[in-house]
Amino acid sequence: MASCAVVVSSSLVVEKKDAGLSAFRSQAATFAFSASASKKRASAKIVSVMAPQQSERKPSTTGAVKTGMTMTEKILARASEKSQLSPGENVWVNVDVLMTHDVCGPGAFGIFKKEFGENAKVWDREKLVVIPDHYIFTTDERANRNVDILRDFCTEQNIKYFYDIKDIGDFRANPDYKGVCHVALAQEGHCRPGEVLLGTDSHTCTAGAFGQFATGIGITDAGFVLGTGKLLLKVPPTLRFVMDGEMPDYLLAKDLILQIIGEISVAGATYKAMEFVGSTVESLTMEDRMTLCNMVVEAGGKNGVIPADSTTYKYLQDKTSVPYEPVYSDGQARFLSEYRFDVSKLEPLVAKPHSPDNRALARECKDVKIDRVYIGSCTGGKTEDFMAAAKVFLASGKKVKVPTFLVPATQKVWMDIYSIPVPGSGGKTCSQIFEEAGCDTPASPNCGACLGGPRDTYARMNEPQVCVSTTNRNFPGRMGHKEGQIYLASPYTAAASALTGFVTDPREFLQSPCFKRGKHTIE
Numbered sequence: 001m002a003s004c005a006v007v008v009s010s011s012l013v014v015e016k017k018d019a020g021l022s023a024f025r026s027q028a029a030t031f032a033f034s035a036s037a038s039k040k041r042a043s044a045k046i047v048s049v050m051a052p053q054q055s056e057r058k059p060s061t062t063g064a065v066k067t068g069m070t071m072t073e074k075i076l077a078r079a080s081e082k083s084q085l086s087p088g089e090n091v092w093v094n095v096d097v098l099m100t101h102d103v104c105g106p107g108a109f110g111i112f113k114k115e116f117g118e119n120a121k122v123w124d125r126e127k128l129v130v131i132p133d134h135y136i137f138t139t140d141e142r143a144n145r146n147v148d149i150l151r152d153f154c155t156e157q158n159i160k161y162f163y164d165i166k167d168i169g170d171f172r173a174n175p176d177y178k179g180v181c182h183v184a185l186a187q188e189g190h191c192r193p194g195e196v197l198l199g200t201d202s203h204t205c206t207a208g209a210f211g212q213f214a215t216g217i218g219i220t221d222a223g224f225v226l227g228t229g230k231l232l233l234k235v236p237p238t239l240r241f242v243m244d245g246e247m248p249d250y251l252l253a254k255d256l257i258l259q260i261i262g263e264i265s266v267a268g269a270t271y272k273a274m275e276f277v278g279s280t281v282e283s284l285t286m287e288d289r290m291t292l293c294n295m296v297v298e299a300g301g302k303n304g305v306i307p308a309d310s311t312t313y314k315y316l317q318d319k320t321s322v323p324y325e326p327v328y329s330d331g332q333a334r335f336l337s338e339y340r341f342d343v344s345k346l347e348p349l350v351a352k353p354h355s356p357d358n359r360a361l362a363r364e365c366k367d368v369k370i371d372r373v374y375i376g377s378c379t380g381g382k383t384e385d386f387m388a389a390a391k392v393f394l395a396s397g398k399k400v401k402v403p404t405f406l407v408p409a410t411q412k413v414w415m416d417i418y419s420i421p422v423p424g425s426g427g428k429t430c431s432q433i434f435e436e437a438g439c440d441t442p443a444s445p446n447c448g449a450c451l452g453g454p455r456d457t458y459a460r461m462n463e464p465q466v467c468v469s470t471t472n473r474n475f476p477g478r479m480g481h482k483e484g485q486i487y488l489a490s491p492y493t494a495a496a497s498a499l500t501g502f503v504t505d506p507r508e509f510l511q512s513p514c515f516k517r518g519k520h521t522i523e
Contacts, residue, residue: 068330070238071305072273075213075327079196087237087336095127096195096212098225101181102132104200104218106149111223122157123229129161129190130154131181134447137168140454144168161190171411171444179410179445182206182378186290187412189320193308194327198225202297203378203472209289210316211308211326216297236302237336238273238329239264243280245344250507252388253288254380254470254490256280256341257295258349262359263339270300272336275329280343281306286315287384294379295472298356348505350468351488354476362493365503371465373400373498374479375491376407376443377450380470383416385491390422390430392495396509399438401501405459406439407448414445439498452480468497 069077073085080091100108113120122128130150135143147165154162163184165177178184182203185191193211197204200222207214217231225231241260261268274296276289284292289306296304308326316324348362375381375389386406393400408414417430425433431442440459449459450471461467461480467487469479474486489497492506499509 068332070273070329070333070335071275071307071327072213072238072303073235075194075196076233076235085235087235089235090232091235092230093196093233095198095225095229095231097127097129097190097197098222099129099131099181099185099199099204100222101134101201102146102150103134105130106146107219108200108222108226109149109153111220112226115223116227120227122226125158126160128159129185130159131163131178131184132165133179133181135453136165136446137444137458138454138456143454177411180378180381180447183382183409187410192320192322192324193312194325198231203294205296205301205304206290206294206378208293208304209286209306210312211306213303215303236271236273238275239269240275240277240335240338242338242340243276243278243343245280245342247280247283247343250348250492250510251346252490252492253284253291255346255349257292258351258359258488259346261295261299261357264299266298266355266357267300269296271302274301274304276304276306282309285384286311287382291379298472348490348493350493350503351474353474353485356473356488362503363505368503369466370402370468370497370501370503372402372467373404373494374449374459374467374469374471375494376448377471378409379472380491381407381409381413383413385470386417386430387422388491389495390433392492392506392509393433393437394422394425396499398499400498402498404439404498406434406442407459408442408445410445414442417442449479451478468494468503470494
């Protein structure tokens with residue numbers, strides 16, 4: 001059976017207000033045709049394409065069936081020492097890196113000792129990465145005890161990569177301390193193409209930006225990996241997202257992933273790999289790519305993955321000396337579904353309370369009054385995220401109208417905020433621009449209020465307020481108060497909203513001809 005595609009152009013979207021969402025709508029998708037016909041009409045304005053049927057298996061010249069593999073299938077095949085894998089197979093995978101942090105590490109270590117013995121040694125002391133980052137700057141005794149447990153275990157096991165913090169009064173007094181695990185993993189060279197990286201955190205999928213298989217696991221699985229270096233995994237089918245078109249100056253990667261999640265829903269990629277390709281993806285920086293892969297779990301995805309290229313290799317040049325071998329999807333690889341987006345047609349988005357797939361155009365929410373803005377987390381607390389926010393403040397020349405909290409993901413990001421000049425600012429750093437705009441002083445690097453935390457966590461929502469946030473989840477209680485309302489947005493939209501006190505489309509401040517896409521990029 002030949003593969004087919006469903007194509008919807010912007011002219012087919014019934015409601016005018018949805019035109020910018022570029023969503024294919026089943027009720028509007030009235031045209032279906034063969035792959036050959038779709039090629040003839042490639043010049044049409046295609047907003048989204050879905051090819052739900054798998055391509056036909058073609059026999060090789062010998063008569064045997066030979067099937068191409070996706071990136072995810074190839075990585076897991078190599079890690080399980082298999083020559084061929086298909087979705088649904090269960091295989092024992094050799095783990096290249098296991099990451100844990102202060103929330104899940106104590107439990108994982110406890111299970112490891114219970115099952116392997118009090119005196120057991122981890123399978124490889126150089127493949128375990130331990131990063132305290134969640135509940136750090138707090139007086140909560142149980143949270144502090146978790147970090148102590150990490151320290152004791154890493155000392156006992158002689159773990160090479162333990163990024164400790166002892167003085168929570170001043171993070172700068174702790175040279176080994178990094179901050180948010182997913183950003184620290186990349187900055188410290190633990191993310192490498194073709195490898196398997198597992199972590200006791202659902203946003204471990206961030207590392208898929210480097211062309212590797214990265215996913216979150218529970219503490220029981222982590223305890224097993226600690227003792228064996230292996231884990232039984234089911235091979236996921238792959239959804240392919242092809243994004244082409246020039247990225248508008250007012251969009252960031254956060255808008256792209258909110259678009260996709262809004263398209264397929266929070267359950268649309270359940271236990272599936274999400275592979276991102278296309279000219280737009282190729283133009284993204286590594287930090288943009290990390291944002292894209294970071295939120296695949298919000299769609300239920302098992303992992304996200306982007307093919308490694310020169311951008312990847314350049315980023316890794318001074319970060320790792322470990323040899324790696326990238327893999328790429330075969331031309332005959334079978335994808336469960338394929339979605340196509342013309343990124344040039346997209347508009348700034350938000351995810352309204354209380355779900356990451358509750359997508360809306362930022363301009364449609366201009367009447368939503370807000371109480372605060374939060375810029376931080378593994379999703380939106382990287383150097384380029386703060387550079388983007390600073391650009392908006394700089395372009396406006398105004399002061400924020402609501403409390404604006406800034407939480408750098410890592411110690412390196414914090415230093416960048418205070419040292420790297422913002423392009424077009426006359427030499428001003430992000431910190432200077434933030435101060436002039438009336439933002440809070442950048443806080444100590446950690447996960448902060450993204451997931452609530454102890455009540456004394458900096459910027460935690462302890463009241464039922466409305467917040468525009470660059471974080472990744474907006475479920476009730478996610479940032480603290482169970483009646484709080486969280487609008488997920490890009491750093492551009494978050495900064496614009498801070499300036500008006502309402503959810504705001506950043507184009508209101510980014511119309512200057514001197515503002516160009518990519519000028520917030522950090523090499």
